[in-house]
Amino acid sequence: xxxxTQTPSHQVTQMGQEVILRCVPISNHLYFYWYRxxxxxxxxxxxxxxxxxxxxxxxxxxDQFSVERPDGSNFTLKIRSTKLEDSAMYFCASSDxxxxxxxxxxxxxxxxxxx
Amino acid sequence: DAKTTQPNSMExxxxxxxxxxxxxxxxxxxxxxxxYRQLPSQGPEYVIHGLTSNVNNRMASLAIAEDxxxxxxILHRATLRDAAVYYCILRDTNFGNEKLTFGTGTRxxxxx
Numbered sequence: 001x002x003x004x005t006q007t008p009s010h011q012v013t014q015m016g017q018e019v020i021l022r023c024v025p026i027s028n029h030l031y032f033y034w035y036r037x038x039x040x041x042x043x044x045x046x047x048x049x050x051x052x053x054x055x056x057x058x059x060x061x062x063d064q065f066s067v068e069r070p071d072g073s074n075f076t077l078k079i080r081s082t083k084l085e086d087s088a089m090y091f092c093a094s095s096d097x098x099x100x101x102x103x104x105x106x107x108x109x110x111x112x113x114x115x
Numbered sequence: 116d117a118k119t120t121q122p123n124s125m126e127x128x129x130x131x132x133x134x135x136x137x138x139x140x141x142x143x144x145x146x147x148x149x150x151y152r153q154l155p156s157q158g159p160e161y162v163i164h165g166l167t168s169n170v171n172n173r174m175a176s177l178a179i180a181e182d183x184x185x186x187x188x189i190l191h192r193a194t195l196r197d198a199a200v201y202y203c204i205l206r207d208t209n210f211g212n213e214k215l216t217f218g219t220g221t222r223x224x225x226x227x
Contacts (some may be wrong), residue, residue, distance in 0.1 A: 048213045050213075091159070108157060
């Protein structure tokens, strides 16, 4: 069964450093998302991406964040200058339809620890 | 996204049916009712969705009230692997609203 994969599974970084979290969505999917979950809190939407551009972003997704689909398979989330409060699980998801009917498939997540 | 209300936690015995309720009194006519779950240390996972009629799939059943102001996710025979946080989420199809807005969900504990 096809699945979303994410690397690395755990990333430790120093405050102020740049990190890139990588995702490989399901191959025929067209819509891509990043969510995050701070320990013990809700899963929060960050950004959605379709047709090589951001289609929606949350207030969390400020200028320090960016997303890219550099080739036909990878989808990345970059945090330019990490803060302590960026420590969280980051989940990538993909789906193959725009409307709110089809399911989103989530990856296993990357745990980001900012020291 | 319209708001949903779920109990914080529920317990059930293994191999018994589980009924997880969700209230969504402000649901609009175009809102689909989605259920996702999050197993420990994993990403969320789609369970089922519906609009008006009851739905069944290999994982669960979804019973939707006639006025659509509430729904119930039914796990017919709970196993230890069903221990997870279950989220009831409304998604409006009209505006191409793609994101999922997660609440706090119901933490389901399965007792062996």
